[in-house]
Amino acid sequence: MPRYEGRLELTWTNKHERLLAHDDGSYEWLPPSDYRVAEVRLLNNVETVGDVSKRRAEDNLLICGDALHALTSLTKLPEFKSEYLGKVKLVYIDPPFNTGQLFPHYDDALEHSVWLTMLRDRLLQIRDLLAPDGSVWVHLDDVEGHRARAVLDEVLTTDCFVGEVIWEKTDARKMDAQAFSSAHDRILVYSRNSDFRLNRHQVNARKKDFPHVDSEGRRYSRRELRKWGKNSLRKDRPTMGYGIEAPDGSVVYPIRPDGEEGCWRWHRPTYEANLDRIDWVDRIGQLEPYVKTYHEVGKSPLPSKSVWRVEEFGGNPAAREESKALFPGLEPFATPKPEGLIGEIIFLSSQPGDIVLDCFAGSGTTAAVAHKMGRRWVTVERSSETVETFTLPRLHKVVAGEDAGGISIAEVPAGEGLPESVKPGEPKVAAKVLNALAEAGTFEEVDGLDRDLVRTLVRVLRTADKTTKTTLWHGGGGFRVLDVAPSMFEADQGLVFLGDWMTNGVLAEATAAQLGFNLESVPPFVGRKGRTRLAVIDGVVNETVVRMLTSALTDDERVVVCGTGIDPDARQVLRALRPGSTLRKIPAALLDRYRSPRLTRTVAGNDSRLARVED
Numbered sequence: 001m002p003r004y005e006g007r008l009e010l011t012w013t014n015k016h017e018r019l020l021a022h023d024d025g026s027y028e029w030l031p032p033s034d035y036r037v038a039e040v041r042l043l044n045n046v047e048t049v050g051d052v053s054k055r056r057a058e059d060n061l062l063i064c065g066d067a068l069h070a071l072t073s074l075t076k077l078p079e080f081k082s083e084y085l086g087k088v089k090l091v092y093i094d095p096p097f098n099t100g101q102l103f104p105h106y107d108d109a110l111e112h113s114v115w116l117t118m119l120r121d122r123l124l125q126i127r128d129l130l131a132p133d134g135s136v137w138v139h140l141d142d143v144e145g146h147r148a149r150a151v152l153d154e155v156l157t158t159d160c161f162v163g164e165v166i167w168e169k170t171d172a173r174k175m176d177a178q179a180f181s182s183a184h185d186r187i188l189v190y191s192r193n194s195d196f197r198l199n200r201h202q203v204n205a206r207k208k209d210f211p212h213v214d215s216e217g218r219r220y221s222r223r224e225l226r227k228w229g230k231n232s233l234r235k236d237r238p239t240m241g242y243g244i245e246a247p248d249g250s251v252v253y254p255i256r257p258d259g260e261e262g263c264w265r266w267h268r269p270t271y272e273a274n275l276d277r278i279d280w281v282d283r284i285g286q287l288e289p290y291v292k293t294y295h296e297v298g299k300s301p302l303p304s305k306s307v308w309r310v311e312e313f314g315g316n317p318a319a320r321e322e323s324k325a326l327f328p329g330l331e332p333f334a335t336p337k338p339e340g341l342i343g344e345i346i347f348l349s350s351q352p353g354d355i356v357l358d359c360f361a362g363s364g365t366t367a368a369v370a371h372k373m374g375r376r377w378v379t380v381e382r383s384s385e386t387v388e389t390f391t392l393p394r395l396h397k398v399v400a401g402e403d404a405g406g407i408s409i410a411e412v413p414a415g416e417g418l419p420e421s422v423k424p425g426e427p428k429v430a431a432k433v434l435n436a437l438a439e440a441g442t443f444e445e446v447d448g449l450d451r452d453l454v455r456t457l458v459r460v461l462r463t464a465d466k467t468t469k470t471t472l473w474h475g476g477g478g479f480r481v482l483d484v485a486p487s488m489f490e491a492d493q494g495l496v497f498l499g500d501w502m503t504n505g506v507l508a509e510a511t512a513a514q515l516g517f518n519l520e521s522v523p524p525f526v527g528r529k530g531r532t533r534l535a536v537i538d539g540v541v542n543e544t545v546v547r548m549l550t551s552a553l554t555d556d557e558r559v560v561v562c563g564t565g566i567d568p569d570a571r572q573v574l575r576a577l578r579p580g581s582t583l584r585k586i587p588a589a590l591l592d593r594y595r596s597p598r599l600t601r602t603v604a605g606n607d608s609r610l611a612r613v614e615d
C-alpha cells in the first residue's frame with residue numbers, strides 16, 4: 001500500500017501564530033494563548049439610537065473596536081453568546097483588499113502573511129457564529145482572492161464552497177491601465193454546511209431558461225438524473241445505483257461509458273412516482289434519463305447568475321454617489337459598496353429577522369441595507385474617525401428616515417404616454433442600444449443618419465420612458481453603539497497588572513467574562529454558571545470572607561471565589577465548608593487560563609494585583 005502524508009494547504013510565515021492589531025494600524029505576532037489576543041473584552045455602552053429593547057444582545061449593534069475583540073466578545077460573553085453563537089445567518093465582509101494603497105480613511109498595505117493570518121483568524125471566529133444554514137461572503141479583488149480561497153477551503157472546507165460572484169464594479173475603462181483595465185471584484189461565497197441553498201427572485205423566467213418543449217407545447221428545463229462527485233459514488237450509496245429500463249429496452253445504470261461511477265438523484269420509489277418528469281435523451285447511441293422542470297407562469301423563480309452587472313446592482317461610481325448624497329460637502333468614504341449590491345446579497349442569503357454581520361463596517365453599507373430590509377444586524381469598525389464621520393451618522397439617518405438613497409427608493413418605469421405595443425422600460429433599452437451602435441461608428445456610412453440625428457433619437461427615447469420614484473424606506477427601528485472595552489490587564493517590564501480601572505463592579509464584570517459566568521448580581525455574589533456562584537473580592541480573601549460567602553449559598557451550590565489577595569488558610573477552610581468550591585488569585589488565575597507559556601507565576605506577596613511575565 002502506498003503511504004500518503006500531508007494535506008493540501010496553503011502555508012505562510014508564522015501561520016501558527018495570532019495577530020494583535022495596534023491602534024496605529026501595525027500588527028504584532030503572538031502565540032494564540034497570549035492574553036493580548038485571547039482575552040474576552042467587555043462591551044461598554046456608548047449610546048442608543050431609536051427604539052431598542054431591554055436586552056442589548058437582542059438589538060442591532062454598532063461595535064467600535066477591532067474585529068478580533070468584538071467577535072471574541074460576541075462568541076464568549078455569556079450575554080451575547082446565547083444570542084449569536086451558531087445563529088448568524090449571513091456574514092458579509094469587505095476587508096481591506098491589501099492593494100498596497102493608503103486610503104484617506106485606512107491603510108491597505110500589509111505583508112501577505114499578516115493579511116492571511118488576519119483573514120484566517122476572522123474566519124475561524126465567523127465559523128463559530130454562523131448558523132447551520134448560514135453563509136459567509138468575502139469581498140476581494142485579484143490581489144489576495146486566490147490565496148483567500150485556499151484559506152476559506154481550509155476553514156470552511158471545499159464542500160462548503162458555494163460559488164464566486166464576479167461583480168462588475170465599473171463599466172468605464174482606465175486609459176492608463178498597463179494591461180487590463182480592472183472592471184470587477186470577486187465575492188467568494190461559502191456556507192456553514194454543504195446543503196446550503198440561495199433564495200431566488202420571483203420573476204418570470206425567460207424562454208431561454210426553459211429551452212425545451214414537450215409534445216403538448218409546455219416549456220421545460222432539464223438536468224441529468226445522474227449525480228457525479230466524491231459524495232455520489234454508487235458503491236457508497238447502493239440504494240441509489242439501481243438499474244432503470246430505458247424506452248429501447250436497455251437497462252441503464254449511473255455509470256459513464258468510460259466506467260466513472262455516479263448515483264441517481266432519487267431513490268427508486270421517488271423515481272417511480274415521477275416517471276412523467278423523465279426525459280430520455282440520446283447521448284451518442286445511449287439513452288440517458290434527465291429530470292424535467294416545467295415553467296410555471298409566475299412560479300419559476302430564477303437562480304442568481306454568478307456575474308453581476310453594473311447596471312443591475314450598481315458599481316463603485318454609484319456607491320460614491322450614494323456616499324456623497326448621504327454626506328453632502330464631505331469627501332466620500334474611500335471604498336463604499338453600493339446598496340444595490342449588498343441588498344442582493346442579503347436577499348439571496350437571509351430572511352427578515354435573521355442576523356447579518358459585517359466586521360469591516362467602513363461607511364456602514366451592510367448595516368444600513370440590512371436595517372432597511374428588516375434584518376437584525378451587527379457591524380464592527382476599528383477606526384473611530386470612520387465611525388464618527390460615516391458609520392454612525394449614516395445609521396442615525398436610516399433610523400430617522402432621512403436616508404433617501406440606495407435601496408430606500410425604487411425607480412420604476414411608468415409607461416405613461418407609450419404606445420400600447422411598447423412596454424415600460426423598453427425605450428430606455430432601445431436608447432442604450434442606439435447609443436452603443438453610434439459610439440461604435442455603425443451609422444457613419446448610412447446616408448442621412450448623422451450624429452446629431454442619432455443623439456436626438458436617443459434623447460427622445462430616454463425622455464419617452466418616464467419613471468416614477470417610490471420611497472420604500474420611511475425610517476424606524478433603532479440600534480445600540482458599543483465600545484470594545486480596554487484590556488483588564490496592563491503590562492510593564494515583564495509584569496502584568498490589573499488595570500487601575502479594574503475595581504469593584506468592573507473587576508467583577510471582567511472576571512466573570514474571562515471565566516464564562518453569567519453576570520447575576522445577588523450580593524455577595526456577582527455571577528452564576530449553573531449551580532456555581534461567582535464572588536469577586538478586590539482585596540484579601542481570608543477565613544471570615546470565606547465563611548460569609550459559604551453561608552450565603554443554598555445547600556446544592558458551590559462558589560468560585562476570586563480575590564486580588566489570598567490568605568493561605570482561606571483555601572483549606574473553603575474546601576472544608578463547601579467541597580468543590582475554589583479560591584483563585586487574580587490576575588494570575590485569569591492569565592493562567594490562557595495557558596500562555598510566558599505567563600506563569602504570581603509574585604510579590606499575597607495581596608498583589610500583578611503577575612510576572614516570563615520572557
Ligand SMILES: C[S@@+](CC[C@H](N)C(=O)[O-])C[C@H]1O[C@@H](n2cnc3c(N)ncnc32)[C@H](O)[C@@H]1O
Nearest residue numbers: 066067094106336337360362363364365381382
Ligand atoms: C473596504 S472598507 C469597508 C467598506 C464598506 N463595505 C462600505 O461599504 O463602506 C474596510 C473597513 O474595514 C476597517 N477595518 C480594517 N481592519 C479592521 C479590523 N481589524 N477591525 C475592524 N475594522 C477594520 C477599515 O477601517 C475600513 O473602514
